[in-house]
Amino acid sequence: MGDSRVRDNYLSKKISIFTGLICLLILLSVIYSLLILKEDIKKEDKSNLLRIETSNQRALIKEMFKEDNYYMESDFYDYGVINLKGEVIFSSISDFNKEEKINLENEIGYDNAFDNRKNGLIRYSTPLVNNGFQEGIIIIDLPQNVLNSGNKNEKFLPLWILLFLIGVLAFMINRFVKIDIIKPIKELHKSAKTILNGSYKCKVNYDYHGEVGEFCHDFEAMRGEIINSKEKEEKLKRNEKELLACISHDLKTPLSSISGYVEGIRDRIVKDEEGIKRYSNIILKKSKELSKLIDDILEQSKTELNEMSIERKEIYSDDYLMEVLGDLSIDVATHNMRLTVKGEIPRALIFIDTIRINQVINNIIANSIKYSRAGESIEIWLDDDIDKITVNIKDFGSGISIGDIPFVFNKFYRGEKYRNTNISGSGLGLSISKYIVESHGGNIKCSSALESGTTISFTIPKM
Template sequence: MYLNVWIKKWLLTVLTCFLVLFGCTTFLFWNHVDREREAESEAVINQVRLHVNEMLLFLEKNHVVIKDDLELQATLHAMAEDSEAEVVYADLTGQILFNSSGDLTLSRINPSMDLHYDLYQAKVSDHRYQIAFPVVDELTQAQVGNAIFTVPASLVFARETNLYAVSPFITIALLLVILGILMILIQRKIKRDIMRPIHHLKDISEAILKGDYEQKSTYKNMDEIGEVYAMFDQMRMEIMHHSLRRGEQEQAQKELISNISHELKTPLTTLKAYIEAIREGSCSNMQEVMEYVEVMHNSTEKMTRLTEDLLLHALKELGQISVTLTEQYSKDVFEKILRPIGHYVRTTGVHFIEPAEIPNVLIRLDAQRMEQVISNLISNALKHTSAGDTIQINIELEQGQLKITIADTGNGILPQDMPFVFDRYFKGKSNEGAGRKGTGLGLSICKYIIEAHEGTISFNSRQGKGTVFYCFIPLG
């Protein structure tokens, strides 16, 4: 990513500068400690030989008579002065035949000790070198002696220019300046691309803590910081969504209490009125009494359903809905559940079609909770149907599970309501004004109970065509 690449490039640049700096320092140290050893080579010896070559040729030509010929000695002296060098000529035994240094005490040399052919041993002082070259006879090409030249160091080593001497120091100074600039740049880079975005996220976090979810966290580059910003903004949206949902649920809870209070008040009022009518003797015969009792029974049934929904909701909120799974045979259980439900549905004028055959398999379930599931689904179907419509239940085996299908031919569910039908307190808009408002808890409780059976619940609905709910319970 961007920051990784940038940091790697910066570190590589700094490392390069440090390596060059280390190289320059090492060069200066080595040049100071062993400068001569680095510079000495075969080329330097050849350079000295070229410088004294004229005198060496003169000796090779006149080595026989140089000892006794004063004119030849004067000529060789002049050549030595012109070359800024001293020359001593000795035969193979070490006997000195010519000496331009003027040291009359020197008459013999030790050929094995005083002849030096390399710069390491030829150094006499810090400024002078004694280098020996063999003298060869022109005719016989045999060595007849040795010429020892004492030359100044300036002839051996070329003088360094000032630029060459100070160039490592200039390089080091430039590298230090570059490193200083890089440190300033990285400090600004960190402040601009890391610290400033972090402070911005801190401000947005404080706003979220205060309940302000509208401040968006945006970052122009899609690098590591950009990914953090993207995830942070996604988190902000999630928190905002959950906050809104929590507000909606709190409002729905208030509406739930209000609706249940209102819905309980109506049957209670009806029940009270009919009881008072019976007590006052308003019924002239048993038929009227039974009609009053039927109305009172329906009112108590409605109050019972509302109370059960409210109780189950409270238990679910506390995580205390007990689902006790026991092994039972499915046919017996569902026949007991469907018989009273079928009777009730038919009294509403809706056709009720029971399963043609219920599989008799061993299954682990809670019969009481399963009855609540089917009752809630049938009750929900009745809210979307009217007299003449049909509710059909089918129970069959499918892929090792017991499949319970509850289908109706009612109004169906609006498409915009489908994602929320299993949410608590949700009541579809298709019910508004229909006089069949509920608590919005039934399907949420059904889902909870089915999942406690390790099963699944789903639905399929088409507006105006009806709705089908599918419950799958795994076999024991």
């Protein structure tokens, strides 16, 4: 039911019908007022119009006649006073002269002949009555426009203005409803339908304030959240497939080695104590690699779910780093390499999870050992800035190509280049390190070139 109303423009049609009815009523009101005006003009003849127009002048002329004192008001028309004998008593009309005798029959009433003789004026005569007796005739010349129906139009003018304003208001309401209500509703309906069909690209473009605008903004925010959730879901699915593929490959390699050496001992391929010891050491080494791989996978899973615990505490940078680097120098020496600390270690109060930052440094150093030759050195130096300390770790190993640098912090990165080599590792170390550094409010970056070594730098904010 609702869908069919949207498709059939139900609301839009209703608004158009109501607006049309308002306009029709306005038109009928105008036609009706014009008909009334026409009827009033028919009922009221020219004499009535002249009588109304000259009513004030006639009363004043009577007073002046009583006092025998004629004077001209500023708003008076030209007039004349004639007694019953036809003698002109007073006149401001150019056709009559005082004491002149005229023919009364020609001057009484509405003079159509005069209308034709002198264009633009109408001569109107009315009896001069005092105390119930007629004493003469008053003749007044008026402009011809007094017969116009302008005074009738004026009485309908407020009505017409009101109807015009109602029409304008109806038009504005119709436009407002269509643009600010119906249009965004249609956009919302269209966007919702596309979302139901599995597409999230249909945007609601209505971007104004008000109740409808806020609703559209909220709808867009909801659509954005749906898009983000969908992207995260698809990313998790891709990660899951990638994780399963990488785990199956990385677990298979050490397991195959362990299985092969165990079979060698079982089948007595090696019989002497030295051979069994060598096989056992290899099995132990591969088992540790397998354990490290499983630990890395678990850590990476925690980073994906934002569940890696970060328990920070206050500590001075020099105390912490001197202890960590001292322990690492011993581990590096066991691989026939040197760990060199260049410059001084700055003293500043930092707020870190020491175990997790240890993990970052260990991951970077472990990569440097793996991809460097025996006898080479690993250099560490620290940059002391106003708000942070930057730890720089450089090796002189095989390096990374420029095209691969943007991806070194992606999980399983090594799978792209080193998976089929004899170098062990999960490819998760730098990805986990990036998560830990950023969880502390710092950042991590890589600079490298093939056969020129690699430098990994990360920052620790000061307190």
